[in-house]
Each structure stands twice: as structure tokens, then as C-alpha cells.
Amino acid sequence: MTYRLLDLPERMGYRLAEVEPAHQEDLLLEAYRHIERKLGLERIREIMGRPHHQLYAALDAQGDWVGMVWLAEGEGSYGLPAGFIYLVAVKKQYRGRGLGHWLMEVADWWARQQGYRSLELNVDGANLPARRLYASHGYTEVRVRMRKVLTGW
Ligand SMILES: CC(C)(COP(=O)(O)OP(=O)(O)OC[C@H]1O[C@@H](n2cnc3c(N)ncnc32)[C@H](O)[C@@H]1OP(=O)(O)O)[C@@H](O)C(=O)NCCC(=O)NCCS
Numbered sequence: 001m002t003y004r005l006l007d008l009p010e011r012m013g014y015r016l017a018e019v020e021p022a023h024q025e026d027l028l029l030e031a032y033r034h035i036e037r038k039l040g041l042e043r044i045r046e047i048m049g050r051p052h053h054q055l056y057a058a059l060d061a062q063g064d065w066v067g068m069v070w071l072a073e074g075e076g077s078y079g080l081p082a083g084f085i086y087l088v089a090v091k092k093q094y095r096g097r098g099l100g101h102w103l104m105e106v107a108d109w110w111a112r113q114q115g116y117r118s119l120e121l122n123v124d125g126a127n128l129p130a131r132r133l134y135a136s137h138g139y140t141e142v143r144v145r146m147r148k149v150l151t152g153w
Pocket residue numbers: 035086087088089090091094095096097098099100101102122123127128129130132133136
């Protein structure tokens with residue numbers, strides 16, 4: 001992977017970098033594998049083509065990614081374009097030390113730079129660590145989808 005280090009202060013010994021466009025797809029596929037989720041390449045490419053698309057990575061001293069945040073324009077809830085967080089992920093062994101908080105601040109910083117008035121994201125209802133992280137950064141629910149499993153077939 002190649003990255004362009006940003007001229008920003010380190011956090012907890014980690015540096016922030018933009019992922020070079022040629023390596024964005026690879027990093028995203030790796031990140032989705034790491035969190036054991038799937039997103040098709042077609043959808044990844046569609047998001048990569050959206051306005052203000054950006055992928056930031058937190059790097060350790062060896063230059064390996066430990067966390068990432070994936071951003072681009074998305075459809076806002078109230079008809080206006082919004083900044084959208086498509087994925088925030090921290091490698092398992094680096095969780096619980098504030099990297100998630102930092103990446104959420106990076107998303108705010110990116111969104112303000114692009115002139116968005118709001119940031120949105122989707123999250124699974126059962127993903128409590130992520131929901132707590134988002135709530136602590138001021139995100140509130142705008143839509144709730146519910147499901148039940150039908151038994152007795
Ligand atoms: C969500 C995620 C990014 C958090 O990263 P992290 O580096 O561990 O987060 P931090 O250490 O900065 O903690 C941030 C907050 O998240 C919440 N949190 C983190 N781990 C948690 C856990 N195991 N249980 C409950 N809340 C948790 C807390 O509110 C915490 O804040 P606090 O420590 O000040 O109370 C990480 O768990 C992850 O990568 N998960 C898999 C990918 C994913 O589900 N992404 C979100 C969907 S797009």
C-alpha cells in the first residue's frame with residue numbers, strides 16, 4: 001500500500017495518511033475481510049466514484065494501517081447531500097485505545113472542509129461498540145429498521 005502522510009500531529013504514536021487512489025480498493029477489501037463483512041466490488045467502486053471521495057488510514061510507526069475511515073458524499077436524510085461515513089474500522093488488536101474516536105474526528109474535519117452541513121452513516125442495530133462511538137460524537141437515530149425471524153416453517 002502507498003499512503004500520503006498528512007501534515008497533522010500524531011495521535012498516540014499513529015500518523016494519519018490519505019490512501020493513494022491506486023491502493024484504495026485493496027485496502028477496503030482488506031478492511032472488510034478483517035471485520036468479516038462483505039461489500040461487493042461493484043458497490044465499492046460506485047462509492048469511490050462519488051464526490052469528495054476519500055480514504056484515510058491511521059498508520060503505525062512501520063507504516064502499516066491500524067484503522068481507517070471511508071468517506072464520500074451520500075444521500076442525506078432530508079433531501080440534501082450529506083457527508084457520509086461508509087466505514088470506520090480499527091484492526092482488532094488496536095481497538096479500545098481511542099483510534100475510533102480519532103477517526104470520527106477525522107470524518108468531521110473532512111466534512112467541514114468539503115462544506116457539508118451534516119454527516120450520516122448506517123449502522124447495524126446490534127453493533128453496540130459502533131453505536132456507542134457514534135452517539136458519543138453527537139449522532140442521533142433518523143431511521144430504525146426492525147426485523148423478526150419467522151419460526152414454525
Ligand atoms: C467501532 C470501532 C471502529 C471502534 O474502534 P475503537 O478504536 O475500539 O474505538 P475507541 O477505542 O476510540 O472507543 C470509542 C468508543 O466506542 C465505544 N466502544 C468501543 N468498544 C466498545 C465495546 N467493546 N463495547 C461498547 N462500546 C465500545 C465506546 O463508546 C468508546 O468510547 P469510550 O471508551 O470513551 O467509552 C471498532 O470496534 C471496529 O473497528 N469495529 C468493527 C468495524 C465496525 O463495526 N465499524 C462500524 C460499522 S461501519
